[in-house]
Amino acid sequence: MLFPLALAQFVCSFAGSNMNVMINDISRDLDTTVQGVQIAITVFLLVMAALMIPGGKLTDRYGRKRCLMTGLAVYGIGALLSAAAPGLGVLILGNSLLEGAGTALLIPPVYILTTLLFTDVTSRARAFGAIMAFGGIGAAAGPLIGGMITSALSWRVAFVFQALVIALIIALSRAIEDPLPPDPTRPFDLRGAVLSAVGLVLLVAGILAAKNDVRITLGLLAASGLVLTWFFRWSRARDRAGEEALLSTSLFRDRRSNLGLVTQHVQWLMLMGTSFTVAAYLQVVRHYDAVRTGVVFTAATAGLLASSLAAERLARRRAQRTLIVAGFTVTIPGIAVLIAMVHASSNPWAFTPGLLLIGLGIGLMLTPSVNVVQSSFGPDRQGEISGLSRSVSNLGSSLGTAIAGTILVAGLDRHAYAAAMVALIAIGLIGLISALFLPRGSPATAPSKLA
Numbered sequence: 167m168l169f170p171l172a173l174a175q176f177v178c179s180f181a182g183s184n185m186n187v188m189i190n191d192i193s194r195d196l197d198t199t200v201q202g203v204q205i206a207i208t209v210f211l212l213v214m215a216a217l218m219i220p221g222g223k224l225t226d227r228y229g230r231k232r233c234l235m236t237g238l239a240v241y242g243i244g245a246l247l248s249a250a251a252p253g254l255g256v257l258i259l260g261n262s263l264l265e266g267a268g269t270a271l272l273i274p275p276v277y278i279l280t281t282l283l284f285t286d287v288t289s290r291a292r293a294f295g296a297i298m299a300f301g302g303i304g305a306a307a308g309p310l311i312g313g314m315i316t317s318a319l320s321w322r323v324a325f326v327f328q329a330l331v332i333a334l335i336i337a338l339s340r341a342i343e344d345p346l347p348p349d350p351t352r353p354f355d356l357r358g359a360v361l362s363a364v365g366l367v368l369l370v371a372g373i374l375a376a377k378n379d380v381r382i383t384l385g386l387l388a389a390s391g392l393v394l395t396w397f398f399r400w401s402r403a404r405d406r407a408g409e410e411a412l413l414s415t416s417l418f419r420d421r422r423s424n425l426g427l428v429t430q431h432v433q434w435l436m437l438m439g440t441s442f443t444v445a446a447y448l449q450v451v452r453h454y455d456a457v458r459t460g461v462v463f464t465a466a467t468a469g470l471l472a473s474s475l476a477a478e479r480l481a482r483r484r485a486q487r488t489l490i491v492a493g494f495t496v497t498i499p500g501i502a503v504l505i506a507m508v509h510a511s512s513n514p515w516a517f518t519p520g521l522l523l524i525g526l527g528i529g530l531m532l533t534p535s536v537n538v539v540q541s542s543f544g545p546d547r548q549g550e551i552s553g554l555s556r557s558v559s560n561l562g563s564s565l566g567t568a569i570a571g572t573i574l575v576a577g578l579d580r581h582a583y584a585a586a587m588v589a590l591i592a593i594g595l596i597g598l599i600s601a602l603f604l605p606r607g608s609p610a611t612a613p614s615k616l617a
Contacts, residue, residue, distance in 0.1 A: 369386075369390040539551060
């Protein structure tokens with residue numbers, strides 16, 4: 167049962183990064199610009215982040231398996247529509263909106279089912295290690311696989327490939343059984359869903375607008391702050407009244423979970439920000455084709471695969487806090503090495519040491535960060551925390567692409583590339599500091615709240 171769940175995470179992560187190497191091909195074929203493709207990528211990640219919390223709540227009402235299958239179907243339709251897109255608008259509809267919404271429906275069940283089926287910390291670490299390995303490989307190998315398909319056939323075939331993988335997951339998922347029955351009478355906070363989605367959209371839109379007009383950016387960010395404040399006040403009021411809120415504010419009373427969420431957010435921000443920055447630089451500045459750009463990312467894929475697959479063994483020997491701290495202390499210097507080596511040499515192999523370190527570091531901490539958050543709550547709260555966890559991670563992916571893309575589009579040259587990477591280092595330091603404040607303890611002996 168774990169394989170289709172891991173494969174679902176793979177295809178969603180693949181979708182978030184494989185378009186990075188198709189920038190030139192898509193912009194030329196659809197008569198658009200690099201900025202247009204960046205918007206499509208960012209909107210896809212944003213839709214995932216905006217709808218992930220509502221998606222997690224819907225699993226309680228309609229059941230985890232039903233939401234998984236529905237999300238897969240919506241995603242598959244979006245992939246096929248993207249493959250046939252005659253212009254940027256249809257591509258945004260298929261890839262950014264339908265695939266993004268499908269992902270928001272199918273990903274929370276992946277993590278909820280995994281948490282419910284694997285009740286002790288070690289076995290859950292093994293399961294999450296497999297899922298995060300597939301997800302990390304999808305994100306890191308997306309440029310290589312997408313580049314090979316694009317160069318050999320067409321960028322459109324990459325979307326057909328996604329649809330075929332979705333069909334396979336649907337077939338394999340039929341054997342999955344939902345451990346908890348759905349509760350059709352459970353209320354759904356529609357106003358909260360709208361407020362949270364609008365607030366997140368305004369946040370990312372504000373960052374994207376920075377390259378055009380700082381005043382618009384400040385206005386959008388201020389509006390985002392007001393809407394999100396309204397959302398949290400609304401949620402708190404419903405909590406106090408004993409009514410079901412989209413996101414219970416009591417989730418944020420757990421310090422361990424809060425810090426874990428911050429580390430998740432920063433990890434995906436660094437991974438997707440680096441992926442977009444390097445891919446855009448190689449194609450626009452160095453004029454690499456899709457497959458050559460994808461090959462450069464092989465080092466990151468290898469590093470991420472190696473450390474992710476070691477998650478179970480590492481979880482038995484080291485505390486989750488230790489692994490997360492180690493991950494940041496490897497990833498941040500990896501970005502610095504990437505800047506230094508690329509500045510010093512025009513050889514494509516100059517990207518290898520930095521990307522390898524980034525892959526190793528990200529893979530080292532993805533699984534323990536997820537485990538920290540999911541293990542902090544019992545079965546009755548898995549729908550909420552899973553939706554929040556994946557929303558925070560996907561918001562990180564969206565912001566990583568938006569921040570890096572905004573800096574790059576302002577001036578695609580060596581200085582803009584270095585500036586984008588330095589911004590990622592600064593954000594990475596926030597993640598490292600958060601990890602240092604995580605409570606100490608060994609996961610091998612920590613009690614599981616789901617056992």
